[in-house]
Amino acid sequence: GARSHPAPPPVQAELAVGPLPPGPRPSASAASRGPWWAPLLGKLLEPWIGLTIEPAAPADLVDPRPVCYVLEDYGLSNALVLERACRQAGLPSPLRPLPGDPLGRKRAYVALSRRNAGSTLNRAAQLAQNKPAPPVKRHSDSLARLLQAHREDPALDVQLVPVSIFIGRAPDKNSGWFSVLFSENWTLVGRFRRLLAILLNGRDTLVHFAPPVGVRAAIDEALPPERTVRKLSRVLRTHFNRIREAIIGPDLSTRRLLIDKVLASDTVREAIADQARREKGGKGEQDAWKKAHGYAYEIAADYSHPVVRSASFLLTPVWNRIYRGVLVHHLDKLKADAPGREVVYVPSHRSHMDYLLLSYLLYTHGIVPPHIFAGINLNLPVVGTLLRKGGAFFARRSFRGNALYAAVFREYMAQLVAGGYSIEYFIEGGRSRTGRLLPPKGGSLAMTVRAYLRQPTRPVMFQPVYIGYEKLMEGRSYLDELTGKPKAKESIFGLLLGIPKVLRSNFGQVVVNFGEPILLNDMLATHAAGWDGSPVAEDEKPAWLAETIDAVAQRINVNVNRAADVNPVNLLALSLLSTPKHAMGESDLLAQIALSKTLLADVPYGERITVTPHTPEQIIAHGEEIGLLTRVAHPLGDVLSVDDETAVLLSYFRNNVLHLFTASAWIACCFLHNRRMSRQSMLRLGQAMYPFLKAELFLPWDDDGFAQRIDRTIDVFIREGLLSEVGEDGGDMLGRNAGQSDEMFRLRAIGHALQQAFERYYIAISVLAKNGPGTLGTGELESLCQLAAQRLSLLYAPAAPEFFDKSLFRTFILKLRELRLVWPDGNSKLVFDQRLDTWARDAKVILGRELRHTIEKVSPEAAARDTGAPAE
Structure with a gap:
């Protein structure tokens, strides 16, 4: 039936003892060979077994105390695989007895169960014939003997090392479908099936060593012997189940049994009863159950x-x-x-x-x-x-x-x-x-x-x-x-x-x-x-x-x-899409890519961000190799470009990593239409704009954190020569070069992608202002903003397709409502006060006068749209 695997408590929580303290590794003599027959059988098995051992150095887990290994189940193949793994890892042999042989089996391993598929059937047959059935074993006899030996000898202190063995776990390109049938699962199989698994999948054998557990700690709890062995067995079995679940997945029930559990639940039975009451005819409940059963089969994985x-x-x-x-x-x-x-x-x-x-x-x-x-x-x-x-x-x-x-x-x-x-x-x-x-x-x-x-x-x-x-x-x-x-x-x-x-x-x-x-x-x-x-x-x-x-x-x-990867295509897209013709001289493109990588390195976004290790030269070569870039040779320097269709596709890859450059793009936008600006003004305006950028780009900082990021990025801009400190006010006033300098070109390239976001924001503010408070609902405002953005793109410079994406306007409007810059009246129409005008005045710092006038001109009115009049 369906089996559930609740979260097992850590081993140390059950036994009141954590993993053993690190100590010196076992001596070389401890890793001795097993009995005479082990090398012989090991040689026979060797061609069929390939081992992967986890962790890489399991000998570091144990100290010089005697080691007893714990397996899920007995079996000669398991013993031989364990022996070979221990030999490779420099661990003591499991086929040599512990000091004093407390197990009485001339070995140093125990198992929690035995591969005996017929035991349950034999027991049932004996009961059917009125014969006394053998007692059901709830634990390993060898484990019980080991615990008893610790009670009798206070000097004995053995460490138990759980070892999980999986035959046929890893996929291999040479494997056949037949071998898949004998790969590892949750079933304890018989000797013949295990032999086939080794022959077919033995080259993909995983041996997992776990941190050891001290037997002495279990004895020190002073529980009755039967309870101690049951508790230790349960903890070890839970550990093995957890490892098996992590390696091969949960003990999957059949689709049918899982569906039966779904249909038997109280919530579904109530829903079936409600459906039956709505059904007409005398078979309402039966029909409702069939419908629910059909839904479950339509849904369920198999x-x-x-x-x-x-x-x-x-x-x-x-x-x-x-x-x-x-x-x-x-x-x-x-x-x-x-x-x-x-x-x-x-x-x-x-x-x-x-x-x-x-x-x-x-x-x-x-x-x-x-x-x-x-x-x-x-x-x-x-x-x-x-x-x-x-x-x-x-x-x-x-x-x-x-x-x-x-x-x-x-x-x-x-x-x-x-x-x-x-x-x-x-x-x-x-x-x-x-x-x-x-x-x-x-x-x-x-x-x-x-x-x-x-x-x-x-x-x-x-x-x-x-x-x-x-x-x-x-x-x-x-x-x-x-x-x-x-x-x-x-x-x-x-x-x-x-x-x-x-x-x-x-x-x-x-x-x-x-x-x-x-x-x-x-x-x-x-x-x-x-x-x-x-x-x-x-x-x-x-x-x-x-x-x-x-x-x-x-x-x-x-x-x-916060786990983004910056690949060569992302960096090429960020640079090339910032120019009207999507083209750059090779030297400019190299400099722009280098600047992007510098910003990522010097003001890191997060510890899980990864950036391509390629140099700017290698990135350009890669772009040409995959057919992304076109090179035009010229005596004054080669030009690299992308065609219009590729440029639209590249906007996708620019948007993948746009959030990583928010602070640097904000600073660049501040200087596109301003020669000078104080550091404090940039921080204040940045904090005002940040809630909208945070909602759109899913940024991780609060307002103060974003301001700190702007501050650190300004220092990088100054060091790279994009900005300079001017005046005698302690460095608060910053300036850029005039005209079409290289520095201005690089600033424009950094700020271009974020500039479009501010244009979208101003479109929404302009549409609201033109229509007045209490005129537009949220849905109407979204639609009018989308129309205005589409028209702006058609009449003037074409923008990336997401420029008129309605969902981006929706996010901005929701943030306006959240900040109470706009709010719905009794008729669900949006109203606002003079604070929206203040916000619009701040936008003038970022957007040029001509662009603002253009946006205001194309912003439609609801009445004009409804009557079919021109939307200007």
């Missing part, structure tokens, strides 16, 4: 380890063909944080490759792939089945108007959370078409938080993941959608037709960065002051719940951005 493993080595040549490498950063930190927690992966969503890539990377690095929250649009024939076998569960785009479906889906999510299944979903709701993180949608997040509050046993950890590409396979379709074409519907035929083109393409390098995790309990401690840790019923709606969910959603996006 995880298959053989399918996942097969996909892992099938995808390896695909990644090698379409990508020039996949780099992974900070995965070791995830491995350290994840054990004992319910992990919810929350990656950025920029491509259909995201979920395949993340699952593949986790699996190949020894972490179970998550169950993936997928849209029902991906449940295509064949493809949907494969995704479902890989852990995908499907959701309809909207639950509105279908209470039964909503109840079934929420309960399914709750069962996943309670059962210890790692989950993956995209809180942005869909793929970003602009390269920016989209405003988070809280539906899946709310279900996760609700599931935890209903059964707060296994702590939940949200793991942000940044996935950065150099080229997107959906780039062309994104461009079409941004220019107004409807989104193409996914189909199996479109997928099949697109495969050959994808395999012939090269999409550059991919980087996957694991960000700083977010612990749900920490967020609840901050935002849910009224929660005392007790379960919260499904129908309860605490006042703090919505605030907590919003805070977690915002933190996820902030931490995704």
Whole structure:
């Protein structure tokens, strides 16, 4: 049946003893060979076994005290594998007895269970024949003898080292599908199946040594002997389950059994009863149950380890063909944080490759792939089945108007959370078409938080993941959608037709960065002051719940951005898109890239940010190699450029990392239309603008933190010669060079991307001012702002497609309301006072007079739009 794995307490918490203190490593003589037959059998086994040992130096875990190893189960193959691993690691042999042989078995290892599949059947048969059945063993006899030996000999002090052995865990490009059937799982198999597993998968054997546990500490608790051995056995078994779960995943139940648990839950039964009351006819309850059953089968994943493993080595040549490498950063930190927690992966969503890539990377690095929250649009024939076998569960785009479906889906999510299944979903709701993180949608997040509050046993950890590409396979379709074409519907035929083109393409390098995790309990401690840790019923709606969910959603996006990778394409896009013709002289481009890298290095954004190690020269060469840049030779210096279509696509990659340059872009914008400005003015205006930038770009600082960042960046600008201190007021007044100097050119390039954000803000203020207070609702204002931005782009310099993205105007207007610069009246129309005029006056510092006049001219009035009059 379905098995649940609640978070196991740390070993030290159960035994009141932590890992043994570090001491000198065992002497070379301690790592002696086993009995005479061990080398012979070891030689026979050696060609079939390839070992990966974790950690890399397990001998550092132990001290000179006698070592007894603990295995999950007995078996000659396990003993031989352990013997070889200990020999390679310089550890004492498990096949040599402990001093005094307290086990009485002439060896130094014990196991918690025995590979004997028929024991339960034999017991049942004996009971059926009225024969006395043998007593059920709840623990290892050898472990009991070891404990008893410690009671009898106070000088004896053995350290127990738990060792987990996995045959056939790692994927291999030479593996066949048949070998997948015999890879490691949760079942204790017989000798013949174990032999086949070794023959087929033995080259992929993982041996995991854990920190030792002192037996003497367990004895010192002075519990009755039977209770002591039961407690120690339980702690060790919990440890093995936790390691096995981390390596190969939870003990997955069948799809049918999990669905049965969903349908048997109180919330779903109540929803079925409500549905039955609404159904007409005498079979209302039966029909409602069938409907709920159908929903559950439509939703549920059907995880298959053989399918996942097969996909892992099938995808390896695909990644090698379409990508020039996949780099992974900070995965070791995830491995350290994840054990004992319910992990919810929350990656950025920029491509259909995201979920395949993340699952593949986790699996190949020894972490179970998550169950993936997928849209029902991906449940295509064949493809949907494969995704479902890989852990995908499907959701309809909207639950509105279908209470039964909503109840079934929420309960399914709750069962996943309670059962210890790692989950993956995209809180942005869909793929970003602009390269920016989209405003988070809280539906899946709310279900996760609700599931935890209903059964707060296994702590939940949200793991942000940044996935950065150099080229997107959906780039062309994104461009079409941004220019107004409807989104193409996914189909199996479109997928099949697109495969050959994808395999012939090269999409550059991919980087996957694991960000700083977010612990749900920490967020609840901050935002849910009224929660005392007790379960919260499904129908309860605490006042703090919505605030907590919003805070977690915002933190996820902030931490995704704090794990960004800056690749060569990002740096080229930042520079080249700042010029009207998307072209730069080679020397200017080299200088601009070098400046960007200097800013990233000298004013670091976060410890998990990664930046390409390539030099500016190598970055330009890479851009030419992948067909991004066009070089035009010229006697006065070569010019590098991108065509108009490529420039639009490059705006996507500029937006990936725009948040990293917010402070430097702000300073540059201040000097685009001003020769001089005081440091204090820049800080004051920056703090005034910061709430809007923070909401749009998911920035991590408070107002004072942003001001400090501006201050540090100003110092870099002065050192680089972009600004200089002028006057005799202690360096508060800053100035730039006049005219078309190189320094001014570089300032304009830095500030260009953020300048468009301020233009959008001024459009919204201008539309509000032109229409007056109490005239426009929020939706009307969004639409008019979008029209004004589109017209501005058509009449004057073309802007990036996201310039007239309605969602960006929505974010700005929501922040205006949050700051009470505008607010709704009784008719839901927005009103404002003179503070909005003050804010608009500050914008004059950043925007030139001509641009302000143009924006005011194209800003439409609601009445003009309604009558069909020209919107100017």
